[in-house]
Amino acid sequence: xxxxxxxxxxxxxxxxxxxxxxxxxxxxxxxxxxxxxxxxxxxxxxxxxxxxxxxxxxxxxxxxxxxxxxxxxxxxxxxxxxxxxxxxxxxxxxxxxxxxxxxxxxxxxxxxxxxxxxxxxxxxxxxxxxxxxxxxxxxxxxxxxxxxxxxxxxxxxxxxxxxxxxxxxxxxxxxxxxxxxxxxxxxxxxxxxxxxxxxxxxxxxxxxxxxxxxxxxxxxxxxxxxxxxxxx
Numbered sequence: 001x002x003x004x005x006x007x008x009x010x011x012x013x014x015x016x017x018x019x020x021x022x023x024x025x026x027x028x029x030x031x032x033x034x035x036x037x038x039x040x041x042x043x044x045x046x047x048x049x050x051x052x053x054x055x056x057x058x059x060x061x062x063x064x065x066x067x068x069x070x071x072x073x074x075x076x077x078x079x080x081x082x083x084x085x086x087x088x089x090x091x092x093x094x095x096x097x098x099x100x101x102x103x104x105x106x107x108x109x110x111x112x113x114x115x116x117x118x119x120x121x122x123x124x125x126x127x128x129x130x131x132x133x134x135x136x137x138x139x140x141x142x143x144x145x146x147x148x149x150x151x152x153x154x155x156x157x158x159x160x161x162x163x164x165x166x167x168x169x170x171x172x173x174x175x176x177x178x179x180x181x182x183x184x185x186x187x188x189x190x191x192x193x194x195x196x197x198x199x200x201x202x203x204x205x206x207x208x209x210x211x212x213x214x215x216x217x218x219x220x221x222x223x224x225x226x227x228x229x230x231x232x
Contacts, residue, residue, distance in 0.1 A: 022050060029053075034060045048078035055087060064091050082108045083159045086118050093121065098128040116146035117159055127171055140178050147184050150175055150191075169198035173205070181211040188212075189220050196229040 019027075021044030028037035034057045041054045055070030068091045074084035089104030105122040108115060119142035126135035142149045176191035192206060192215075206212050206225065215221040 020044060022053065025053060025057075029057060029060075032060075034058075046073075046077070048074040048081040048084060051077060052081065052084045052087065055084065059087070059091065064094055067091050082112055082115075086115070086121065086159055089118075089121060089125070093125055093128065096128065098125045101125040102129075114145055115159075116142045116149040119145065120149050124171075127167075127174075132174070136174060136178065139175065140182075143178055143182060143184070147179070147182070147187060151187070169195050169200040172198060173200050173202075176206075177209065177211045180215055183214065185215055185218065188215060189218070189224065192221070193224055193229070196224070197231060199231045 021040050021042075025037045025040040025044075028034070028040060037057045038054055041050055041057065044050050051070050051074035055067045055074060058064075058070060059067040068088055071084045071088040071091065074081055075088065085104050086108045089101045089108070092098070092101035092104060102122060102125045105118050105125060108118045109122065112118065119138050123135045123138035123142060126132075126138055172191045172195040176188045176195060179185075179188035179191060196203065203225070206221075207216070212221075
């Protein structure tokens with residue numbers, strides 16, 4: 001197979017005539033060719049899913065105002081298409097407008113209470129406002145629905161999960177605590193290590209707090225506690 005850069009663009013391949021603008025745009029998205037994806041999506045019908053995809057492409061380019069515009073258009077075109085509402089919330093989050101982000105995420109969860117990604121986004125937004133108790137409640141709900149929700153990495157999709165968190169060391173400590181409380185020990189150890197590598201200073205919490213009691217006999221936990229991490 002030829003290297004990706006040497007292959008034809010979606011419009012140049014023999015199969016192009018069989019692909020819809022949405023499918024061709026998805027190929028551009030997968031290749032991180034976001035401008036081309038936007039141009040291609042705009043050739044298709046301006047349905048809520050298509051408008052949402054245009055918003056995601058702008059979002060990837062960090063053009064947040066344009067992303068918000070298309071998310072809003074998608075939500076207006078079909079008020080039941082809640083992915084666009086979630087995604088609008090992530091734009092507000094990126095702008096540190098945490099209160100507005102929380103409002104959008106709650107709109108989604110009133111209708112789709114089983115959306116682990118939106119619960120995770122809500123947790124991030126509460127954390128941004130330093131409402132740690134509410135952040136923990138939302139995070140616990142996200143982990144209850146999907147223990148791997150904070151690890152998953154998507155490329156092309158319709159729903160955005162916010163990954164950038166202020167005070168990452170503290171946030172990963174809280175994730176470790178929630179995972180340990182639920183008995184997800186392997187994942188908890190991963191986040192303990194992450195938090196320490198990111199500069200979490202209160203190492204004693206891992207030795208003292210009851211949520212971590214089930215980990216203290218684990219050899220990996222002992223190794224982590226005995227090793228001075230290299231702060232990233």
